[in-house]
Amino acid sequence: MKERAVLTGKHFMSGDDACAEGALAAGCRYFGGYPITPSTEVAERLARRLPEVGGVYMQMEDELGSIASILGAAAAGARSMTATSGPGLSLMQENLGLAVMLELPCVLVDIQRGSPSTGLPTMAGQSDVMQARWGSHGDYSVVAYAPWSPQEIFDLTILAFNVADRFRVPVLILSDEVIGHMVERVVIPPAEQIPHWERKGPRQPPPALDEPPYRSFQADEDDLVPPIAHAGEGYRVHFTGLTHNEIGYPEITPETHDKLVRRLIAKIQRNADQIIRTEGYYLEDAEVVVISYGCTARSARRAVREAREAGIPVGFLRLISLWPFPETQIKDLACTVKEFIVAEMNLGQMRLEVERCVQRPVRGVHHAGGELITPERIRGAIQEAISR
Amino acid sequence: MSKRKASEYQSGVKPIWCPGCGDYAVLNALRQAFAELEIPPHEIAVASGIGCSSRFPAFLNTYGFHGVHGRPLPLATGMKVGNPALTVVAVGGDGDGFSIGGGHIPHAARRNIELPYIVMDNNIYGMTKGQPSPTTPRGTQRKASPYGSLEDPLNPIMMALAYGTTFVARAFSGQPKELAAIIKAALLHPGFAFVQVLSPCVTFRNTYQHYREITQPLPEDFDRTDLMAAMRLAQETETLYRGIFRQDESKLGYVQRVREMRAQVKPLAGVDEVVEQYAR
Ligand code: SF4
Numbered sequence: 001m002k003e004r005a006v007l008t009g010k011h012f013m014s015g016d017d018a019c020a021e022g023a024l025a026a027g028c029r030y031f032g033g034y035p036i037t038p039s040t041e042v043a044e045r046l047a048r049r050l051p052e053v054g055g056v057y058m059q060m061e062d063e064l065g066s067i068a069s070i071l072g073a074a075a076a077g078a079r080s081m082t083a084t085s086g087p088g089l090s091l092m093q094e095n096l097g098l099a100v101m102l103e104l105p106c107v108l109v110d111i112q113r114g115s116p117s118t119g120l121p122t123m124a125g126q127s128d129v130m131q132a133r134w135g136s137h138g139d140y141s142v143v144a145y146a147p148w149s150p151q152e153i154f155d156l157t158i159l160a161f162n163v164a165d166r167f168r169v170p171v172l173i174l175s176d177e178v179i180g181h182m183v184e185r186v187v188i189p190p191a192e193q194i195p196h197w198e199r200k201g202p203r204q205p206p207p208a209l210d211e212p213p214y215r216s217f218q219a220d221e222d223d224l225v226p227p228i229a230h231a232g233e234g235y236r237v238h239f240t241g242l243t244h245n246e247i248g249y250p251e252i253t254p255e256t257h258d259k260l261v262r263r264l265i266a267k268i269q270r271n272a273d274q275i276i277r278t279e280g281y282y283l284e285d286a287e288v289v290v291i292s293y294g295c296t297a298r299s300a301r302r303a304v305r306e307a308r309e310a311g312i313p314v315g316f317l318r319l320i321s322l323w324p325f326p327e328t329q330i331k332d333l334a335c336t337v338k339e340f341i342v343a344e345m346n347l348g349q350m351r352l353e354v355e356r357c358v359q360r361p362v363r364g365v366h367h368a369g370g371e372l373i374t375p376e377r378i379r380g381a382i383q384e385a386i387s388r
Numbered sequence: 389m390s391k392r393k394a395s396e397y398q399s400g401v402k403p404i405w406c407p408g409c410g411d412y413a414v415l416n417a418l419r420q421a422f423a424e425l426e427i428p429p430h431e432i433a434v435a436s437g438i439g440c441s442s443r444f445p446a447f448l449n450t451y452g453f454h455g456v457h458g459r460p461l462p463l464a465t466g467m468k469v470g471n472p473a474l475t476v477v478a479v480g481g482d483g484d485g486f487s488i489g490g491g492h493i494p495h496a497a498r499r500n501i502e503l504p505y506i507v508m509d510n511n512i513y514g515m516t517k518g519q520p521s522p523t524t525p526r527g528t529q530r531k532a533s534p535y536g537s538l539e540d541p542l543n544p545i546m547m548a549l550a551y552g553t554t555f556v557a558r559a560f561s562g563q564p565k566e567l568a569a570i571i572k573a574a575l576l577h578p579g580f581a582f583v584q585v586l587s588p589c590v591t592f593r594n595t596y597q598h599y600r601e602i603t604q605p606l607p608e609d610f611d612r613t614d615l616m617a618a619m620r621l622a623q624e625t626e627t628l629y630r631g632i633f634r635q636d637e638s639k640l641g642y643v644q645r646v647r648e649m650r651a652q653v654k655p656l657a658g659v660d661e662v663v664e665q666y667a668r
Contacts, residue, residue, distance in 0.1 A: 066462070069463065069466030239445075241455065
């Protein structure tokens with residue numbers, strides 16, 4: 001079954017298909033989803049492929065059910081995933097908050113389309129960036145990756161499962177219709193080369209009835225992550241979205257609440273080095289830096305390369321992880337860079353983040369969604385920034 | 389005699405329920421059913437939503453999952469397919485199950501997912517202090533319905549029967565022995581088992597006396613495979629029948645369906661295999 005799960009070889013594949021194959025290669029064995037354009041192909045591929053590898057695909061009755069079911073499967077020990085687009089992600093927000101609170105590892109794929117509301121179902125957008133970060137109520141942290149090619153959505157889906165498991169956190173793949181429907185070469189490595197990070201399991205046997213109860217939310221001091229005991233493994237675990245103590249029982253006090261919420265956020269900060277991914281081009285001597293991600297990063301790279309060829313001192317920072325935001329790296333760049341340009345298919349969601357981090361002018365190249373931002377527009381912004 | 393005692397399933401957390409709440413009887417009945425079936429506590433997972441009755445998992449010594457409002461069924465479904473060896477039970481109240489979560493019941497029934505769903509129906513929102521629920525009789529006056537509620541109540545048994553649920557039963561917290569027997573039968577059912585428990589809220593809608601007067605067991609010669617007969621008796625509202633309205637074991641459960649499908653799956657040929665075929 002292992003060899004059926006990892007389709008080692010060279011393929012010509014869409015981003016949605018590559019995402020599904022990345023999930024299978026990562027060991028995902030449960031998918032619960034609801035049809036929505038432009039993510040449906042992720043579900044369709046998994047509907048065909050999961051039974052081949054002993055997994056379960058379920059078309060749920062709605063997105064609320066989809067995410068609830070993957071949390072159930074995660075608690076039962078399965079690597080589990082759902083895929084959706086903006087409207088579906090809106091419906092999943094309550095349970096996304098629950099996944100954060102209960103520290104349940106799972107992967108949510110959002111193939112973004114033009115939004116808000118029903119928007120542009122068949123056209124690309126990148127405007128779920130802040131929804132992914134802040135969409136559920138309360139203070140919390142999540143992890144989100146934005147692939148820029150079918151190959152990268154394959155790789156990042158594997159990373160998403162690894163990060164989710166290692167740090168007990170829901171991880172989003174924040175892709176877009178362009179990448180989801182684009183067909184490119186995808187190279188799938190041999191099964192033994194697929195990186196695999198384990199969930200930490202309990203280190204002591206289940207306590208006897210007369211012993212103190214198992215502390216399923218007692219975090220380790222180094223990484224702030226509690227080991228996870230799945231249903232059926234012999235441990236008594238109680239999950240509740242209510243503020244809970246280390247045993248998992250409700251403890252409705254301001255002290256317990258503040259401590260818990262702070263740890264959930266600190267857990268991501270503490271391990272940020274292992275989670276954050278960026279890619280830099282021509283940054284050493286850059287006076288202007290273009291920041292972009294996902295499909296728009298493809299236009300940005302071309303614009304920057306052409307500007308460089310024309311002798312313009314411009315660099316390019318591609319955000320691979322959007323959340324946590326690579327704050328330190330951008331602050332460091334601001335020491336030498338005169339101006340930043342943020343190119344994204346929304347009206348300035350990440351530009352706000354960059355502005356928050358740097359005391360430099362930040363120029364935006366935006367579009368509300370539906371068509372790719374061209375290299376020419378970004379090139380124009382570079383020209384304006386340089387000649388300012 | 390069972391080798392296990394009902395007390396083995398007790399978590400040590402004291403229920404937060406008001407003294408006299410109908411949910412105590414359901415908790416005891418479920419513990420007793422587990423003990424009689426000798427299911428080890430760690431092989432049981434209980435999923436719930438939000439409300440007084442949904443606090444249930446904390447009071448059991450099993451794996452427990454107190455999720456968000458209205459989603460115990462998809463949550464339990466994920467647990468069951470995630471680890472089919474588990475005995476998974478979904479529990480909740482009438483607001484959780486028939487209002488916010490009402491969209492999940494037909495699909496659990498269509499899948500015939502192997503788990504019982506126990507709804508503690510008190511005809512009121514207890515935790516938020518007495519607003520009308522989907523089973524509150526029309527005209528009920530409360531703070532949120534000062535002139536009397538305008539909606540008609542649902543008939544959960546009719547609803548479950550209409551959805552094709554393969555096990556449908558009604559029990560009453562005031563009849564604990566019968567309740568435990570029904571829950572035990574639900575646990576043994578190889579598909580989706582819906583149990584409506586008339587479980588009075590003594591604080592906001594005390595119906596003990598009312599149910600003592602109007603409920604009675606299903607007729608002795610009642611045939612659990614006769615859907616039309618079940619519907620006829622379920623429609624009665626002057627008399628509320630208690631017992632198992634439907635028990636149909638002819639349909640495969642979801643986990644079994646998945647297993648059957650997997651056995652028939654032929655993996656698509658890879659590129660190399662296709663090339664190989666044409667190479668000759
Ligand atoms: S408010 Fe009603 S339903 Fe809630 S615990 Fe009290 S008696 Fe039970």
